[in-house]
Amino acid sequence: xxxxxxxxxxxxxxxxxxxxxxxxxxxxxxxxxxxxTPDLAKQKIxxxxxxxxxxxxxxxxxxxxxxxxxxxxxxxxxxxxxKALVAFTKDKKLEKExxxxxxQLLVADVRQRExxxxxxxxxxxxxxxKSYR
Numbered sequence: 001x002x003x004x005x006x007x008x009x010x011x012x013x014x015x016x017x018x019x020x021x022x023x024x025x026x027x028x029x030x031x032x033x034x035x036x037t038p039d040l041a042k043q044k045i046x047x048x049x050x051x052x053x054x055x056x057x058x059x060x061x062x063x064x065x066x067x068x069x070x071x072x073x074x075x076x077x078x079x080x081x082x083k084a085l086v087a088f089t090k091d092k093k094l095e096k097e098x099x100x101x102x103x104q105l106l107v108a109d110v111r112q113r114e115x116x117x118x119x120x121x122x123x124x125x126x127x128x129x130k131s132y133r
Contacts, residue, residue: 004088008079009108013068017080019088022060028077029065041074048082048105051097055089075104082106 003020026033028045036042049056063080065073082105086095098105114124121128 002088004084006080006084006087008076008081008083009110010075010079011068011072011112013065013072013076015063015065015073015076015080017077017084018062019059019084021058024057024059026056026061026063026081028063030062038070041070044071044074045077045081047102048078048085048098051101051105052085052094055085055091055094059085059088075109078105079108 001021003018005016005018007014007016009015026049028036033042033045036045061081061084063077065077067073068076082098086098086106095106116122116124119128120126
């Protein structure tokens with residue numbers, strides 16, 4: 001029985017997906033994907049599964065996600081799931097379908113939040129306003 005571990009990152013979120021032959025169950029942090037909230041995050045996680053179609057019926061996927069916010073975790077999980085499906089099936093056609101749909105399904109988006117600078121207003125690029133009156 002073949003088992004494969006793949007990870008994905010987005011902002012501060014890190015997801016690791018364990019994929020193996022099975023009956024088609026998908027769990028995020030030990031809970032079925034149907035129970036995942038918010039709905040937008042669930043839809044993002046479902047994208048690679050919908051594109052892969054019937055190929056996901058023969059595998060079990062367990063994803064552990066930590067760090068970051070809800071959407072960052074969802075994007076990290078979707079990256080890990082897509083990479084795991086491609087690595088497990090070794091299907092070049094599936095890889096091309098993922099890349100044609102959205103490159104971020106297989107290639108990590110490495111952008112990070114810009115740090116706040118000292119002696120400025122509340123945001124990273126905001127400057128202190130001056131008044132000459």
